[in-house]
Amino acid sequence: MIGIVGIALIFIMVFGGYIAAGGKLGIIMKSLPFEFMMIGGAAAGAFAISNDMAGIKHTLKDIGKVFKGPKWSPADYRDLLCLLFELIRLARSNPVGLEEHIEAPENSAIFTKYPKILTDREAVNLMCDTLRSASMNYDDPHQVEEVLEKRMETNLHHAMHSTHALQAVADGLPALGIVAAVLGVIKTMASIDQPPEILGKMIGGALVGTFLGVFLAYGLVGPFAAKVKTVIEEDSHFYQLIREVLVANLHNHATNICIEVGRQNTPGHYRPSFSELEEALKEVKSEAA
Template identity: 35%
Template sequence: MFVIIGYIFMMACIFGAYAVHGGELAVLWQPTEIVIIFGGGIGALIVGYGGKPMKATLKAAPSIFKGSPYNKNFFMDLFALQFEILTKIRKEGLMSIEADVDDPHSSAVFSKYPKVAHDHHLIEFMTDYLRLMVGGNLNAFEIENLMDVEIDTHHHEAAVPSTVIAKLADGLPAFGIVAAVMGVVHTMGSLHLPPSELGKLIGAALVGTFMGILLAYGFVGPIASVLEARAAAATQAFNAVKTTLLASLNGYAPQVAVEFGRKAVESTERPSFKELEDYVKNAKGK
């Protein structure tokens, strides 16, 4: 929603001010120059990032128009789920969660928290380390190192779409200059035309530079920032799981372990201690 609102506000200010000063908006509509700018930029991306990075970017692009899934409600579900799993371990032993971690989609515990259960990567991360707790001989220090490696790898992978879009934004002003130069070349070959016609050709050529800069900094660049923030939010969720599980491995009670994880969440999305306590009680009663 904020992406659309921002675009509308930006265009209203830029084009509105231009129109107020007597500018003709129709002059700015140069579809061939837009094709040159975007075609050149996307072609360069295919050369530099063809294959998996481009597929990841196309898959991530539609998400910019949706709100981030990593909000307070998501983290309430995440901590309630971990509390329930860790409580089950404490009461019934590690082997009691074996069926849950082997098939979380069929687990009665995981199915109670659909917001988290739909996040395939996070569930896989959580169940992998719960499985290590059940059947592995690794200590907390070794598991923490392994978690850090996996989180770094995941963050690098999640950041690929924002990197690709940022590179596209960086290149658009240059391709805008390409479009402008091509327009000037066309104008130089039309010097036999009257001044009024030459003025239109020169104006159309200059639109290339304008469009390249506007598209880069007004439209494409902000998308890269949105995707970067989404990747950081996903990493925050992984760190919350990591902190909670490590606290449990170090012998803390489930309620205290979850409190460790809660502290790993940014204040804007972090549920309060009372909110989380009440939510966990209600969730356990389901």
């Protein structure tokens, strides 16, 4: 919602200020389709050249993050801590019984309690792979932490591709606007014998290209890239929480301590209170009893 409000504010302030200052939209509206065809088309072509099909799909999909915001809510972080609590407790009390849950999480009675988390393939694989490694005596906490850190760095780098692609387009738009403006000047120079009022309109139309390139770069595409980056970084905290809890588990801390480590490492605006989490864990224990 805030993204839509921001876009509306940009258009209202820019064009409203222009009109309030005595500007006329006629010349802009007349030139806009042709200028947008040149600038937008060139930007789209450059975007296609610099990305493969997977990158293009990834970027177009991530544009939705501007309006949807982060994927995970405070309730999801609480549910994740409850899920990790159940898995760690089972791993310590019945390691053999844990295997059926981490080998087929989609059929697990534990994972299916948390359908939103179950739909995130990376989060589920991160938990299952780490717990599976621990069951194979691959239990050096520092080594596991390093492996998890590298894995998450790789995932974050891949997720950030869309922000780099959008920022590259934003960086190129002002120059493409100049290209469109130069073409407009060339057109104007070919009509140099026309009266000043006609030449003035033609020069104004050429300058629309410069305006459009800068406006799209700094008013829309650049902010889109920044917002997508912010959302991706926010969502990455969810996976970092998984790492913190599972590494604490490998240090053989008590289960409740492992979960508290995760809670303390959750960003403040997502972190459940101690009493809220305690109540949720009591419900988990009562269901398992």
